[in-house]
Amino acid sequence: MVKDHSHFDRGNSNDANKKEFSYNLENVNAYREKRTLALASVFASVGLAATKLVIGYSTNSLGILSEAMHAGLDVIAALMTLYAIRIVIRPPDVRFTFGYAKVESLSSLIAIILLFTVAGWIFYEGLDRILFKNTQPEITIFSFVIMTISIVVDLWRSKVLYRAARRYGSQALEADALHFKADMFSSSIVIVGLVFVLVFHIPNADAFAALIVAAMIIYTSLGLGRRTIDVLLDKAPKGMNHLLLESISGLDGVSKAHDIRIRNMGSAMSVDLHIEVPRTSTHDRAHRIATNVENRIREVMPNCDVLVHVDAIETSTETLTDRIRLIAAETDGIKNVHSIYLSRIIEPRSKKSSRHDAISMETKSHELGTSDSLTHHEFNANASSFHLHLYLDLQVNRKLDLKTAHDITESFEQRIKAEIHQVKDITTHIEIESTEEADVMGVEKKASGSYTENIRNLSMQINRVIDCKDIGIVEVNNEQHITLTIVIKAKEGEEVTSIEEAHKISTDVQEIIIKETGASRVVVHSEPL
Template structure:
């Protein structure tokens, strides 16, 4: 058990530490391997005079620089986001890959230049394809296979573009080294047989190396430029739209923006929700949208903005509530009548009980104007203003009045729709008498009819007993009347 005050890292922190450790270790191993291979190729290339080996040595030398840049960039890119770099430091990986592309292209320029001179101007340069040249190239191939596989495994595991660039370099080194071996073998054969035209095989092999490097550079350049210019990964945007569209409550998707920094994705998402949706519900839908995005891009940083929109199936009641909700007011008991071909609206609005009559009337007048402006078919509006409680009412005592309860039960018995009335309670709040009760109805009775019966029962109670200030009736289905 950890001691009090000690820091216990959570699972996410441990995973981040493991990622940094793995990436740093494989990048550092790549640097050491590049130093070893570059040194061998330089020595054997100078000894043999082979342009193919020297071009490979230059290629490996730039690979060494690239490996060092990769190692340093990973150390920086793995730093967490801060106040000055709010999206983290992942772009450093993309930038280092871009630099590696430039270095590879510089290698190609030198190789092509030297090959051209040997092919057309200095054809008598002597090449010594000794056994050591072949040994070094085979060692180079073995080391390149080993480190490219390790780099690719870690790059895939942590989606690192810098390590992927390194792995791509070293995997192509295998092919370019094979081309050099072939060139040296042909030159050795030419020297033994006296076939002079085959002596051009070494500079031709060097040109093949340059061609491979250009191809690799082009692939890498496209990836790094796309990342630096925040290009969305191919097909990912449409997948995100498909997944988010399936989230319940999402009416439309207005914008999807994707950017990548290092191995981390950032997604900005604007979704349209019904304007009738509560603030809390909109938060739940936004969470579901984030989860849908992470089905496509796991671990992505997703920012969701919910925008209220008129629903496709809105009726006139929904449109009235939509205007009220936009102003953060609650309207209820909306009634619409058609009088002489014109629509008349009656509604109840709850406002803060601390407002004055003038303040409340001004707010309601503005609300009515907004409703008529948006719902053109409405001719007139009459609003009942209710006070919305802003304080907790303290109950003075609970009344027990068996006689009054019996009289109320007798009144409820006159309503054939009510199967049973139970749990009758009386309270004295602020000197006024409150009554609450539970009534059971048919399971299949419509809510509108239930409300009508409740209203009639409330009127009957207050008519028979004017001392009742407030009546609260809780309706229940007949088959489940004790919840």
């Protein structure tokens, strides 16, 4: 039976190693490409910033000076991006168990803060020139040349970086791409301002162009800032929760999924969720259900890390036998329970009737149902007005003394009565476990032809047994065990034999062989004709 636990992988190690190698190779290739682009961005930003600064001071153009400041900020942002890319490649460790993927988002956030700072300075200087100063910028051919070169370089950088950002899910590269795209438009606005100063002799046109540049910086930074903060605060991607629920609904064994947590981790996503499975499932089945959930999620979200937590729950299809076995599995000292059946206790109505008269569940199944077929919910609905007597066989370790075994049985019976209120009486037959590890290794013996023939003839005496074969003799702890296969024919006029009939015939074969040979155990395998 499965208890509440988290899913753990135990797949083929060779497949896991191949996947890990492929994943590491992809990471290395991505790192190399991102590092090359970041380095190229640094060098281009340094060259443009230095050139704009020299020309801006020499011409006294606030538009070009604002572009120089902006380009200088791009140098800092590109350096932070380069550093972030170097950090992100590191694998998770004991300090940062989820890895370093969010360093890129942090780098992007710092760059955005610097952009707002520069935009504030440009606004201040532009308003100061418009309202309080009368500054006449000097327009030269170099002013137009450097701004044109800046537009071409920024156009190339924004396209290349944006493409890489989309491919690898890098917010740091996306921040750089947006910066350079903004630079491209702002450079165009500066050129327009310079044209107005040169042609129409409007000295403040350059300052107005600078204000427009600052506004564009703020506008483009707000969008990226919102997305960056969403990642840092672990906001789930829009619609992903519904998509994930839809993908795993209807999977075999999954009753319900809940407590779903999704967050971005750089270019990958992390998914953590709970699934509910019947508590009667074995651990192996629960593991396979969780693995199916993981695989289905990865089909929808290919690059993600999935953790599935399994919750064992009571279901409407759970039978009384299931509940009894669950209680036995959770009781220390009990190895197994079997031969479970119930009877209904007849309450006394007269002196002639006894309170402990019981009607077998088999004969009253039309009123109550057997413990194997009646679900717990059906039982509660039908059995509210009467009490039951439970009978079962209970296996314990053969090394226990009677008092210890009895105490274990008492604890087991008390819990059954506490959880299944209609069970009033319990009769438990205590057995020793017959499959201890030290006892299961037997030795096959070669029997004489007359001995095996005698076993065959004994089996054939039972009605409807038409053949006996594969007879084997095994010695286990100085006891003789006999194994054999019988072939059973169907009744006259019927095509098949029920399993109940086959079990009765096999039991008859067991009893006659044990009686005539003195064997300790007879294992009979039955086959249809």
